Amino acid sequence: MSEDDIEPLSINSDLLLEDELTIQNDGSIKTKKGFHMWLYISICLIGTFLFGYDIGVIAGGLILLQHDFQMNDFHKQLIVSAVVGGAMIGSILGIICNDYLGRWKSLLISVLGYIIGALLLGFSPTSTLLFFVAGRLVVGLSIGIGLLATSVYIAEVSTPKYRGALISTGELVIVLGIFVSFLVNAGLSSQKNNHQAWRWSFGLSGLPALVQLLGMFIIPESPRWLVYKGRNEEARAILIKLRNAQNVEEEMNDIKESKEPSFGKLLTSFIDLFSKDIGPIFIMASGLEFFSQATGQPTVLYYSSEIINRTNVSKDLVLYASLLPATSKLLFTVLVVFLVDRVGRRPLFLIGISGIVLSLLILSLSFSAKNELTTWLSLVGLMLYFASFSISFGPLVFVIISEIFPPHVRAVGVGASSLLGWLTHLIVSFTFLSLLEAIGPSYTFGLYAVIGVLSLVFVYTLLPETKDKALEEMKSVFNLSNQVENKML
Numbered sequence: 001m002s003e004d005d006i007e008p009l010s011i012n013s014d015l016l017l018e019d020e021l022t023i024q025n026d027g028s029i030k031t032k033k034g035f036h037m038w039l040y041i042s043i044c045l046i047g048t049f050l051f052g053y054d055i056g057v058i059a060g061g062l063i064l065l066q067h068d069f070q071m072n073d074f075h076k077q078l079i080v081s082a083v084v085g086g087a088m089i090g091s092i093l094g095i096i097c098n099d100y101l102g103r104w105k106s107l108l109i110s111v112l113g114y115i116i117g118a119l120l121l122g123f124s125p126t127s128t129l130l131f132f133v134a135g136r137l138v139v140g141l142s143i144g145i146g147l148l149a150t151s152v153y154i155a156e157v158s159t160p161k162y163r164g165a166l167i168s169t170g171e172l173v174i175v176l177g178i179f180v181s182f183l184v185n186a187g188l189s190s191q192k193n194n195h196q197a198w199r200w201s202f203g204l205s206g207l208p209a210l211v212q213l214l215g216m217f218i219i220p221e222s223p224r225w226l227v228y229k230g231r232n233e234e235a236r237a238i239l240i241k242l243r244n245a246q247n248v249e250e251e252m253n254d255i256k257e258s259k260e261p262s263f264g265k266l267l268t269s270f271i272d273l274f275s276k277d278i279g280p281i282f283i284m285a286s287g288l289e290f291f292s293q294a295t296g297q298p299t300v301l302y303y304s305s306e307i308i309n310r311t312n313v314s315k316d317l318v319l320y321a322s323l324l325p326a327t328s329k330l331l332f333t334v335l336v337v338f339l340v341d342r343v344g345r346r347p348l349f350l351i352g353i354s355g356i357v358l359s360l361l362i363l364s365l366s367f368s369a370k371n372e373l374t375t376w377l378s379l380v381g382l383m384l385y386f387a388s389f390s391i392s393f394g395p396l397v398f399v400i401i402s403e404i405f406p407p408h409v410r411a412v413g414v415g416a417s418s419l420l421g422w423l424t425h426l427i428v429s430f431t432f433l434s435l436l437e438a439i440g441p442s443y444t445f446g447l448y449a450v451i452g453v454l455s456l457v458f459v460y461t462l463l464p465e466t467k468d469k470a471l472e473e474m475k476s477v478f479n480l481s482n483q484v485e486n487k488m489l
Contacts, residue, residue, distance in 0.1 A: 036241040041154055043215035044107060045173045046208050047146045050114050052177025053205050054139045055083060059305045059322060060185025064198040068126045073433040075129060080302045081430040082136035083143065088422040090144020095415035097145060102229075103153040104221040110146030111216065113138055114209035122203020135202070144422065148415050155402040155410075156224040157242055171395030175333040178301070182326040189320075224407075227255045269412040278406065282413060284462050285401040289421030291455035292393035295356055296448035298429035300325075300385050306433070307363075307378060307441075324379055329386035329394075336391045345396050346465045352392020353456045359385035360449035367441040381445075397421075400463075 062076055069075070097106040120135030150170065184204065188197035223242070226235035232252070239248045273282040300307070305322045339348060359381045366377030405413035435444045 037157055037159075040157060040219040040242075041169075043212060043219050044150050044153055045170060046212035046215065047107065047110055047114065047142075048150055048170045048173045049177040049180075050205055050208055050212075051143050051147060052174035052179075053181045053208075054114075054117075054143065054177075055301065056178030056181035056326075057185065057201055057205070058083070058302055060182060060189065061198055061201050063305055063309070064185065064188060064201055065132075067195045068198070069129060069132075071129075073437065076306075077430045077433055079129070079133060079136060080298075081426055082133045083140035084298070084422060084426040084429055086137040086140020086142075087144035087147075088140075088419060088426060090141040090146075091148060091415050091419040091422055092144075093141070094145040094148035094418075095412055098149055098152060098411045098415070102221050102225050103149050103156070104216070104219065106145055106149035107153070107219075108213075108216050110142045110149060111209055111212045113142030113145070115206055115213065117142060118203050118206030118209060122199050122206070124199075139205075144418075148411070148418060151398055151402040151414060152411060153222050156222045159243070169337055171390070171398055172333045172337050175330050175390065175394070179326050179330045182323050186320050186323055224255050227252070232256075269409045270416065272409050273413055273416060278409060278413075280462075281404050281406075282417065285404065285413060285417035286420045287458050287462070288393070288397045288400060289417045290424050291451070291458060292397050293421055293424035293428055294448075295353075295393070295452045295455055296360060296385075296428065296445070297389055297393065298425050299432040299444075299448075300382060300389075302429055303432055304382060307382065308375075321379065325382035325386045328383040329390050332387040332390040333394065336395050339391070340395065340399065344465050345400060346459075346463055349392050349396055349459045349463060350456070352388045352390075352396075353452060353459060355384055355388025356392070357449050357452040357456065359388055360445045360452055364442045364445040364449060367445070 058080055062071075062079070065071065065079070071079075094106060097109060101109075117135050117139035120131055120138060124131040124135060154170065181201075184201055188201055220238045220241075221234070223235035223238045226232070226238070235255070236248060236252060239251055243251060272278055304325060308321050336348065362377055362384065363381035366381055401414050401417050402410075432444070435447075439447075
């Protein structure tokens with residue numbers, strides 16, 4: 001590409017306010033460093049908070065729902081799995097939305113779905129579970145579409161230096177949403193008349209959704225997507241807000257040289273995932289998604305209150321006891337935000353998965369003891385599991401899959417691997433209570449521990465370090481051939 005192909009620097013006054021610019025002595029233009037990047041990402045992360053709240057609220061919500069609904073284990077698994085099934089469908093729709101409509105419209109669709117889902121859940125009649133399950137399904141659709149759009153958007157507006165921390169901040173916000181949902185459930189359970197309390201528990205998610213809806217009028221489209229669509233001036237003005245102005249033309253050049261995604265050719269992009277060069281990357285991303293769920297994460301999260309309920313803890317204190325592992329999850333997620341771009345992805349994965357295996361063995365042992373040790377070992381196992389997951393699979397899968405795919409298959413690659421993750425998530429969450437009845441909790445957690453060992457071998461053998469690598473530099477990390485490099489460039 002010649003210098004004539006690069007358009008001169010110009011500023012769209014409709015997109016850029018004059019008082020946001022500072023003219024330097026050398027004539028260059030600078031903006032408030034990082035302000036807009038953090039502002040836009042913060043608004044996106046409201047939806048991520050909603051994801052955490054909506055998946056966490058069911059842990060204690062199942063107990064609250066029993067006051068007004070007659071439910072057996074199948075009904076509980078159906079309510080839990082409705083969100084996961086919706087998220088699977090949403091992941092597929094998210095691939096299409098991200099490529100055809102862009103990141104901004106995908107986020108908008110997601111937040112509208114959160115609002116509709118909250119209304120269905122909060123006002124569901126108690127005569128049937130149909131409306132409640134429908135509300136959970138709508139929430140799941142929003143999660144699937146929104147998570148893909150958020151991960152791609154953050155990866156595309158952030159800088160390599162902070163990308164890992166910014167994306168793992170998404171996991172922190174998810175965990176914060178989970179923690180808040182546990183607090184809400186515990187508070188509602190303490191009320192003397194807690195019948196219908198579940199309406200508040202599930203319906204309150206509509207409030208942050210409304211805040212994000214207002215925020216959508218502030219954030220712009222991803223500049224990378226705009227360049228791919230030929231809207232270079234809009235992209236340039238947004239990049240000036242996001243970066244120091246002297247780096248804008250260099251980044252514009254990099255984006256223009258990147259291969260434009262195959263709009264209207266999603267099938268071709270999907271087939272590319274199985275090519276000789278990109279196939280190993282897709283296997284790695286899919287394996288991480290699979291093991292993050294197959295090691296029992298949905299069971300520990302969704303059924304933590306049910307697990308504690310099977311111990312000697314007083315029924316009135318179950319939801320308060322569940323705050324202990326939730327607190328552990330929150331603290332270690334805060335820790336990993338500061339470590340991910342300092343220590344790197346690979347060491348945190350290996351340490352975290354080792355802790356997951358140990359925690360699952362503790363949980364297995366706790367239920368084989370069948371005495372007063374069961375309660376304490378269960379709580380220790382749950383706390384260790386949440387802590388270990390929070391420094392490994394929790395934030396890092398989100399980081400890895402959003403940065404390792406070449407640009408021309410990134411949206412399809414992230415969506416397809418996420419779909420496998422959601423499928424595994426669905427199977428695990430829908431079979432847990434049935435497994436408990438069939439083989440008992442001790443063997444169930446022992447099975448998850450074996451899968452955890454396999455995941456440790458997988459990560460140790462295949463996962464490279466991607467810390468401090470720009471998106472355009474991933475070809476060197478994975479030793480991609482010149483043919484793929486030409487597609488990327």
